[in-house]
Amino acid sequence: MARVQITVETPVASSFHVRQVRGMFGLAATSRASETFSAEVPDLSEDWAVGAIVGPSGSGKSTVAREAFGKAVYRPGRWPKGAVVDGFGDAPVKAVTQTLTAVGFSSPPSWLKPFAVLSNGEKFRAELARALLRGRRLVVFDEFTSVVDRTVAQVGSAAVAKSIRAGRIASRFVAVACHYDILDWLEPDWVLDMATSRLERRRLWRRPPITLEVYPCDRQAWSIFRKHHYLDTHMHKGAQCSLAAWGDRPVAFCAVLPMLGKKGRRRVSRLVTLPDYQGVGIGGALLDAVGRRYRSQRLRLNITTAHPAMIHRLQRSPDWTLVHHAKRGYSKVGMRDLDYKNSEGRPVASFEFTP
Numbered sequence: 001m002a003r004v005q006i007t008v009e010t011p012v013a014s015s016f017h018v019r020q021v022r023g024m025f026g027l028a029a030t031s032r033a034s035e036t037f038s039a040e041v042p043d044l045s046e047d048w049a050v051g052a053i054v055g056p057s058g059s060g061k062s063t064v065a066r067e068a069f070g071k072a073v074y075r076p077g078r079w080p081k082g083a084v085v086d087g088f089g090d091a092p093v094k095a096v097t098q099t100l101t102a103v104g105f106s107s108p109p110s111w112l113k114p115f116a117v118l119s120n121g122e123k124f125r126a127e128l129a130r131a132l133l134r135g136r137r138l139v140v141f142d143e144f145t146s147v148v149d150r151t152v153a154q155v156g157s158a159a160v161a162k163s164i165r166a167g168r169i170a171s172r173f174v175a176v177a178c179h180y181d182i183l184d185w186l187e188p189d190w191v192l193d194m195a196t197s198r199l200e201r202r203r204l205w206r207r208p209p210i211t212l213e214v215y216p217c218d219r220q221a222w223s224i225f226r227k228h229h230y231l232d233t234h235m236h237k238g239a240q241c242s243l244a245a246w247g248d249r250p251v252a253f254c255a256v257l258p259m260l261g262k263k264g265r266r267r268v269s270r271l272v273t274l275p276d277y278q279g280v281g282i283g284g285a286l287l288d289a290v291g292r293r294y295r296s297q298r299l300r301l302n303i304t305t306a307h308p309a310m311i312h313r314l315q316r317s318p319d320w321t322l323v324h325h326a327k328r329g330y331s332k333v334g335m336r337d338l339d340y341k342n343s344e345g346r347p348v349a350s351f352e353f354t355p
Helices: 016-025 061-072 093-102 120-132 150-165 219-228 282-296 308-316
Strands: 002-011 032-041 050-054 138-141 172-177 190-193 198-201 212-217 240-246 249-258 265-273 300-305 320-326 348-353
Touching: 002 061, 032 061, 032 190, 032 198, 050 061, 050 150, 061 138, 061 172, 093 120, 093 150, 093 308, 120 138, 120 150, 150 172, 212 249, 212 282, 219 240, 219 249, 219 265, 240 282, 249 282, 265 282, 282 300, 282 308, 282 348, 300 308, 300 320, 308 320, 308 348
Parallel strands: 050 172, 050 190, 138 172, 265 300
Antiparallel strands: 002 032, 190 198, 212 240, 240 249, 249 265, 300 348, 320 348
C-alpha cells in the first residue's frame, strides 16, 4: 500500500474583479491558492484486479490517481478519420477485435465507421479498448463513464470487469469516476472514496440482476437492430422473431427459420444485441430462452455463427452442443439456400440446443 499526499497550488490573479469578489465575500488576500490531498492507495505488489477511485468533482480523484499511478493513467488521443479499427496503432486486427468485444463493443459494422460518428456509448467503449490495448500491466481510466447514459455506464462497467477477471484482458484496471452507481456493476476489489479519503477493500459486491422479458414479436422490430448485424440485413418473410426487453427498452432480437429438408428442426438466422447492452450476456440469455421455447414444442434448434465471442460462449454452455466446425466457413454454392454464403473463408461453428 502507498500513502499519497500531494499539494496542488495555483496562482491567483490580482485584478479589479478579483479584489471586488474578495471584498464581497471576505476572502483573504493571497497570491496563491493551494489544496492538499491525502489517501492510501493499493499498489501493484498486492493481489487485486479491479479498483475504483470515486468522489465528487473537485475532491482530488484525478490528482491522486496521477500521483499514485503516473503513466498508467490513460490520456485520450486523436482518432483517425478512417475506421475505428484503424485507430489502434500497430496492434494486430485480431487483438483489436477481441478487445473491442471484451469491453462490450461487438458490432463489426460499427468498427468500420469513423470514431466521430459513433454513439457516446460506442465512443466510450472504443476509448476503453484503446486504453487496454496499450499492453501495460495497469490501466487507469479517468472520467470513467462520465459522458454516457447511466444504464450504458453500468453495463460497460460489468463488461470490462468480467473480461479482466476472465483473463481476456491481461491488465489490472482502475476506474476514476464521479458516479457511485457503477460500483455494484464494476465489483472492484477496492474503492477509494475521495469524499472521505477512506479506502475500502474486498467488499462482497453483488451485481444487480438484469431481468429480461422475452416475447414473440413482428418482423418489423428488426428495423431497430438490422444495422448492427454483421451479415446480410435482409429478414426472411417466414422468420419467427423474438424480442428481449430490459424494463421498457428493447435490447436484443432473435429470428428463427425452418431448416430446409429437415422436419422438426429450426435454425437461428439473426441474433443481435444493441451496442449499449453488449458484453454482459444478454444475447446468450435470449438465445437460451428461444432454445427452451422450441424444445418445449419438441423442435430442435441450431445456430451457426462466425462471431468469436458467440462461439466461445456456446462452447462453454452446458445447454449447447457443438455439431460442426468449419475452419474456412461454408461455400457460396453449397449453402446458398441457407443464408451461409457470407461465411466463406471465415471459421464458423454450428451448435444445437441440448439441455
